[in-house]
Each structure stands twice: as C-alpha cells, then as structure tokens.
Amino acid sequence: MSYAQSARRVALDVIMAVRESDAYANLLLPVHLERAKLSPADAGLATELTYGTLRMQGYYDAVIAQAAGRAVSKIDPPVLDVLRLATHQLLSMRVPSHAAVDESVRLAKTIGSRSAVGFVNAVLRAITKHEPEVWRERVIGAAGSGEEALALAYSHPLWVTRAFRQVLVAEGREVELEGLLAADNVPARVSVAALPGFADAAHIDVTIAEYSPVGGILREGDPGKNAAVASGRARVQDEGSQLAALALSRARPIVAGESWLDMCAGPGGKAALLAAEALLGGAQLTANELIPARAKLVRNALAVFDVPPEVWEKDGVEIGQEHPGEFDRILLDAPCTGLGALRRRPEARWRKQPGDVAQLGALQTALLHSALDALKPGGVLAYVTCSPHAAETKAVVGSVLRKVPSVTKMDTPAVVRQIAVHELDMPEASHVQLWPHRHGTDAMFIQLLVKADS
Numbered sequence: 450m451s452y453a454q455s456a457r458r459v460a461l462d463v464i465m466a467v468r469e470s471d472a473y474a475n476l477l478l479p480v481h482l483e484r485a486k487l488s489p490a491d492a493g494l495a496t497e498l499t500y501g502t503l504r505m506q507g508y509y510d511a512v513i514a515q516a517a518g519r520a521v522s523k524i525d526p527p528v529l530d531v532l533r534l535a536t537h538q539l540l541s542m543r544v545p546s547h548a549a550v551d552e553s554v555r556l557a558k559t560i561g562s563r564s565a566v567g568f569v570n571a572v573l574r575a576i577t578k579h580e581p582e583v584w585r586e587r588v589i590g591a592a593g594s595g596e597e598a599l600a601l602a603y604s605h606p607l608w609v610t611r612a613f614r615q616v617l618v619a620e621g622r623e624v625e626l627e628g629l630l631a632a633d634n635v636p637a638r639v640s641v642a643a644l645p646g647f648a649d650a651a652h653i654d655v656t657i658a659e660y661s662p663v664g665g666i667l668r669e670g671d672p673g674k675n676a677a678v679a680s681g682r683a684r685v686q687d688e689g690s691q692l693a694a695l696a697l698s699r700a701r702p703i704v705a706g707e708s709w710l711d712m713c714a715g716p717g718g719k720a721a722l723l724a725a726e727a728l729l730g731g732a733q734l735t736a737n738e739l740i741p742a743r744a745k746l747v748r749n750a751l752a753v754f755d756v757p758p759e760v761w762e763k764d765g766v767e768i769g770q771e772h773p774g775e776f777d778r779i780l781l782d783a784p785c786t787g788l789g790a791l792r793r794r795p796e797a798r799w800r801k802q803p804g805d806v807a808q809l810g811a812l813q814t815a816l817l818h819s820a821l822d823a824l825k826p827g828g829v830l831a832y833v834t835c836s837p838h839a840a841e842t843k844a845v846v847g848s849v850l851r852k853v854p855s856v857t858k859m860d861t862p863a864v865v866r867q868i869a870v871h872e873l874d875m876p877e878a879s880h881v882q883l884w885p886h887r888h889g890t891d892a893m894f895i896q897l898l899v900k901a902d903s
C-alpha cells in the first residue's frame with residue numbers, strides 16, 4: 450500500500466467511525482495516525498482528508514446525488530464515505546483525477562461488493578467530467594432558495610443557516626451571513642490565555658491577541674512546544690472564551706473576600722482563568738461540574754495553583770437551593786449546542802438536531818434560575834454560551850428575567866469594550882455576541898446580569 454493510500458485509509462477509517470459510532474474526529478485521528486506510523490507529510494494529508502471531508506459533507510452529498518442520479522440516502526453508507534472522501538480530493542484538493550479515482554476504487558474494494566466498486570468508479574468519473582466551479586454552479590442552481598443555496602455552498606445544515614441568519618438579522622447584519630458560513634470552514638488559529646499572575650502574553654512567544662488582554666496566538670501549531678503552555682502557566686483557549694471569563698472577573702473591581710462560583714466548569718478552561726483572577730483580587734473560586742470525568746479535568750486544569758479551588762460534582766440545577774444567596778459572582782457557561790464553535794469540530798454541525806436546542810433550552814433555563822438563586826443580592830452573573838442560537842441565548846435570559854424581576858441586564862458591551870485591547874465591532878445591545886467572521890473568535894454569547902441589593 451502506498452503512503453498516500455495509507456493516508457486515505459486512515460481518513461476513511463476515521464470518517465466511518467465518526468458516522469458509525471459517533472466518534473470525535475479530533476480524538477480518534479491522532480490514535481489512527483500513531484498506529485499507521487505515517488510520515489509528517491502523510492499525516493498532514495490524512496488530517497486534511499479527514500477534516501475537509503467531514504466539514505464539506507453536505508456540499509459533497511449534493512454533488513454525489515447529482516452525479517449518481519439518486520439521493521445519497523439510497524447509497525450504502527460505507528460506499529458513500531468513500532465517495533465523499535474522493536469528492537473532497539477531486540473538488541477541493543485538486544488531486545489529479547486518475548489518482549483520486551483509482552485509489553478510491555481500490556478503497557471501495559476493501560469495503561464493498563463488486564457492484565459497489567463499479568458504482569464508485571462510475572460516480573467519480575461523472576464528477577471528473579466537470580470542473581469544481583461548474584459543480585458549484587450546478588449545486589447552487591438546484592437550490593430552492595437563497596438560504597438553501599448558501600447552506601449547500603458552505604456545507605451547513607439548513608436549520609443552522611436559518612438560526613444564524615435570524616441572529617444576524619436581529620443585529621442588522623444579515624449581509625454577513627455568507628462571511629460567517631465561510632469562516633466556519635476555516636480551521637481556527639490556536640490561541641492561548643496567559644494566566645494572570647503566572648505569565649504575561651507579551652513574554653511567552655506568541656503573537657499578541659487582537660482583543661483579549663491576556664491572549665496570544667501561537668506562532669507554531671503545536672501548543673506543547675510553547676514553554677508557558679507546557680508548564681500550565683498559559684492555556685489553549687479561544688479568545689472569545691477568555692473575554693467571557695474576564696467579563697465576569699472584571700465587571701467591577703474585586704473586593705477581597707468575595708466568593709465566586711463556576712457552575713458548569715468542565716473541562717476547566719474558564720475556571721483556570723477565573724481562579725487566577727480571583728487569586729490576584731483576594732477572591733475565592735469554587736468550581737462545579739456534574740460529570741465526574743469532566744470534574745477530574747477541572748481539577749487537572751486547576752492543579753497549577755498552590756491551593757487549588759474546591760471542585761464540586763453537583764447538579765447545577767440544585768445549587769441554588771443548596772447554597773442560596775452565597776456567591777458574589779457566578780459564571781454560568783451553560784451546556785449548549787456548540788454551534789458557535791463549528792470551526793473546531795468538523796463533524797459537529799451534522800451531529801446537532803433542532804430538537805437538541807429545545808432540550809438544552811429547558812436545562813439552560815433551569816440552570817440560570819438556580820444560579821440566580823445562588824447569587825448574593827448585589828452580585829453579578831455571566832450567562833455564557835458557545836452558541837449564538839437565539840433560543841439558547843436571548844430567549845433563555847428573557848424568559849428567566851420575566852420571572853425574576855430583581856435581576857437586570859448589565860451593559861455587557863461596555864464591560865467588554867473596557868477589557869478589550871482593541872475596539873470590538875458590536876451592534877447596539879445589552880449582551881455581547883462574538884463571531885468567527887467578525888472577531889476571529891468562536892461565536893460566544895455573553896450576558897452579564899446583576900441582582901438587586903435587597
């Protein structure tokens with residue numbers, strides 16, 4: 450088997466596992482790369498094949514359906530995996546047609562019947578008959594609406610495209626939809642947070658971040674090679690997540706002795722930043738995480754502190770009743786669909802379903818009620834999601850505030866503006882919505898809330 454064929458085999462194995470057993474490509478791929486002992490160049494090829502194919506799956510399916518003359522739901526799933534992988538090579542990587550087709554037919558032989566092999570050969574030869582630009586026109590031309598055309602062209606589920614459009618329309622920025630979808634298809638740069646009191650972004654061999662005052666962008670891809678990251682003084686963390694944690698810790702000056710809670714802390718990225726800020730200001734953080742394995746990750750994330758914050762393993766929904774009025778500041782980084790972080794997990798967009806939003810909305814609402822119960826009178830809470838979906842953000846905050854009149858929205862953009870190194874482009878609102886295409890961050894939603902003094 451040639452090296453390139455090994456790279457294709459690795460990619461196919463990962464793509465099949467993602468489909469069959471809900472595996473995470475970013476966790477599984479390194480295992481397969483290690484096992485296959487590929488050269489760095491071929492490991493790079495396998496990575497591009499895997500991530501590119503998974504990300505653009507929606508678009509490739511539209512091409513395959515036209516070339517095959519049948520709906521992809523009528524194609525045997527492993528055969529469809531081979532076709533998707535080959536389509537990525539033909540349309541996005543400009544691999545010579547004969548190599549992409551021949552190698553893919555060889556892969557098909559290992560997983561399908563003789564008729565499946567003939568089918569793969571025929572579909573791929575049909576795809577090679579047109580240039581990538583022609584396929585783009587054909588796919589977009591067959592779309593039923595402008596929204597569907599964008600969803601297909603940028604390989605996003607239609608319901609996700611609609612949800613993004615709705616939020617941008619509310620911001621008066623509908624024209625940015627195409628830019629957002631395009632940005633989701635570009636892998637994120639690796640950004641790090643220098644933990645205040647432990648490291649300074651100016652001195653840890655990174656390019657200073659555009660917005661976060663503690664942030665930097667790695668110059669080389671491997672975080673382990675950065676001394677500050679390797680020693681735990683800096684952490685790989687999206688700049689939007691850094692701003693979300695700092696929005697809480699810097700919402701107002703810290704009074705020594707304050708008590709803080711990170712209610713949904715796993716795996717502990719924001720908890721580490723909050724703990725560093727708390728230590729400098731004389732406050733004390735408690736972290737909480739429902740899932741024990743993830744609570745362990747939080748403990749690891751906090752191990753750099755001489756006296757690490759306590760980590761609870763409670764159901765956040767019950768904390769309000771168990772600890773009423775106890776905390777001066779609370780971060781509720783709620784479990785969400787993660788639709789704001791599609792750059793990071795190529796398969797994630799196909800995993801989520803509209804029904805997830807409703808289910809999570811009920812949990813987010815219960816957690817926010819509980820967090821507000823646990824907040825001291827006069828205390829500040831940050832409600833944060835890495836999803837911009839209105840049903841997980843403004844709708845949750847709005848429905849809870851209608852029932853809890855003692856809580857009001859803080860001018861969150863004013864706080865974030867004061868923290869950020871450079872001016873952030875933010876439409877008028879009481880919340881902050883960050884965007885990959887506008888700010889180069891994940892699409893984080895941040896709403897600061899204040900509880901009235903009793």
Ligand SMILES: C[S@@+](CC[C@H](N)C(=O)[O-])C[C@H]1O[C@@H](n2cnc3c(N)ncnc32)[C@H](O)[C@@H]1O
Nearest residue numbers: 713714715716717718719739764765782783784
């Ligand atoms: C968005 S993640 C938090 C990310 C984290 N703040 C960070 O920056 O690393 C949400 C977390 O909430 C946890 N979670 C889900 N339901 C919960 C509950 N009822 N109580 C507490 N934590 C919960 C999930 O296991 C997940 O680890």
